[in-house]
Amino acid sequence: MSKKLYVGNLSWSATESEVRAAFEAYGTVTSVNLVEDRETGRARGFGFVEMDDAGAEEAIRNLDGRDFGGRNLKVNEAKPREQRSRW
Template structure:
């Protein structure tokens, strides 16, 4: 089992520090990162937290999934591995319209 956690439906007010603080109640947090939009500098509304052990990660998931943070019910579950991205030229293998 992994110790990396996906946290979704975050209010825009959540920072890396507040995310780390909230998850720190369930064990040692090795990293906490709110994903930011590179154009606007504003939160994308989700982030990732890595706990020191899978047991701590599961405790955090059990304790925080569905909890209200600034009026929003957050989603907390194990992070899925990143899927490979397609070609960067936009080609998807379909027929062209021209």
């Protein structure tokens, strides 16, 4: 099984490879997705990492609150996305 983690308070200059490297220290990373603004293409300062269960728990314990690129990361298990109505 794998878990999807929310990673917040990222520096806008953070890259997917930097984030992947930080999380791979704790387990097998399946995917990294840093969210960008649709209109500007600029990073929005958060993203998602999918990784193995044991590694995810270890990453949360070790990376939540840790300095990464001059900012303290917020790392927790991602919540399911809520359906938004169009109107």
